[in-house]
Amino acid sequence: xxxxxxxxxxxxxxxxxxxxxxxxxxxxxxxxxxxxxxxxxxxxxxxxxxxxxxxxxxxxxxxxxxxxxxxxxxxxxxxxxxxxxxxxxxxxxxxxxxxxxxxxxxxxxxxxxxx
Amino acid sequence: xxxxxxxxxxxxxxxxxxxxxxxxxxxxxxxxxxxxxxxxxxxxxxxxxxxxxxxxxxxxxxxxxxxxxxxxxxxxxxxxxxxxxxxxxxxxxxxxxxxxxxxxxxxxxx
Numbered sequence: 330x331x332x333x334x335x336x337x338x339x340x341x342x343x344x345x346x347x348x349x350x351x352x353x354x355x356x357x358x359x360x361x362x363x364x365x366x367x368x369x370x371x372x373x374x375x376x377x378x379x380x381x382x383x384x385x386x387x388x389x390x391x392x393x394x395x396x397x398x399x400x401x402x403x404x405x406x407x408x409x410x411x412x413x414x415x416x417x418x419x420x421x422x423x424x425x426x427x428x429x430x431x432x433x434x435x436x437x438x439x440x441x442x443x444x
Numbered sequence: 445x446x447x448x449x450x451x452x453x454x455x456x457x458x459x460x461x462x463x464x465x466x467x468x469x470x471x472x473x474x475x476x477x478x479x480x481x482x483x484x485x486x487x488x489x490x491x492x493x494x495x496x497x498x499x500x501x502x503x504x505x506x507x508x509x510x511x512x513x514x515x516x517x518x519x520x521x522x523x524x525x526x527x528x529x530x531x532x533x534x535x536x537x538x539x540x541x542x543x544x545x546x547x548x549x550x551x552x553x554x
Contacts, residue, residue, distance in 0.1 A: 330490060363542075372448075372544040373488065373532070422487045431476045431493065433542060438487040 331425050332356045335436035342413055343444055350408045350439045352423030358403035359425040363433065364396075367420040379406040379423075413443045446471040448535050450545035458553055463520040465548050467533030470514065476536040477509055477516045481529045482547065488532055491518070523552045 332355040342348050352362055362379040377398050378386040385398035397409040410417055420440055424433040447470040457463045465479075476495055480488035494500045494507040494516065506519040516535075520527055530547040 370546075372546040373542075374544075375541060378541070420487075431495075431536060432478065432490055434490065435480075435487040440485075 330432065331359075331427055331434040333423065333425055333434055333436035335423060335439050337439060338437060339440040339442075341442045341444065344414050345412055347409055347411045348413055348441060350410070350421055350423075350441075352406045352408070352436050354404045354425045357425075357427060359406075360403060361426060362400060362406040363424045363426075364398060364406075364408050365422045365424065365435075367422060367438075373422065376408075410441065413441070415443045417441065418443045446535075446537075446543055448533055448543050448545035450531075450533050450548045452546060453549040454551050455548055456551045456553060457523050459523060459525060461523050461552075463523045463527065463550055463552070465518040465520070465531050465533075465550065467516045467518075467535075467545055468514055469516070469533075469535045469543075471535065471537050471543070472511075472514065473537040474511075474514075474535045475538065477507070478534040478536070478542065479505075479507060479516075479518045480532040480534060480544075481527075482532055483529045491531075520550075523550075525552050525554055528552045 334353045336351045360381045364376045365373040379400040381400045387393045400406040422438040424435045478493045479491045482488040494509045500507045504521045508517045532547045533545040534542040
């Protein structure tokens with residue numbers, strides 16, 4: 330399967346600051362990447378679909394102005410949490426899907442803690 | 445609301461036994477079904493997927509799909525302590541979007 334990296338693996342920030350999370354596809358070019366969020370003891374929830382060269386598609390209830398997604402290249406998508414608040418503290422995970430396949434392969438995740 | 449339901453567990457089985465994990469889904473248009481394993485604090489890793497009714501085997505794992513009953517299951521034979529994790533069922537009805545269940549916690553006791 331695809332190899333996906335995320336950076337940073339964890340981050341602690343103060344309320345009101347912005348945090349950028351990177352997702353990289355290491356072994357193939359991904360036109361589509363996905364961003365999920367997982368709260369403790371909860372399921373993964375799809376936040377948005379990141380499309381290379383175009384605007385991201387956000388799921389209902391996800392604020393596009395708060396969670397900025399940039400898919401600048403075929404191997405890199407970034408998620409910026411703007412003006413983060415404690416309720417944004419969560420495990421953020423990206424994934425990629427190989428062309429021609431339905432399986433998604435996940436990055437190692439980024440643990441965000443907002444104080 | 446498209447639901448994917450799993451028993452949260454924990455499901456406890458002795459080492460060497462068969463673990464049976466179940467999942468039901470509400471969207472009859474679902475076409476692809478996945479099982480992921482997630483260790484605490486880690487991201488999910490794909491175990492296997494199934495698209496057609498019936499059984500699909502991969503090593504110690506067998507996925508079973510019954511679209512008429514909207515039911516998918518995962519059997520783990522010869523369970524090992526290292527299989528202790530949360531198992532996530534995920535369903536897709538088109539393209540790539542995955543709808544996850546909350547997961548079943550499995551504990552394999554030595």
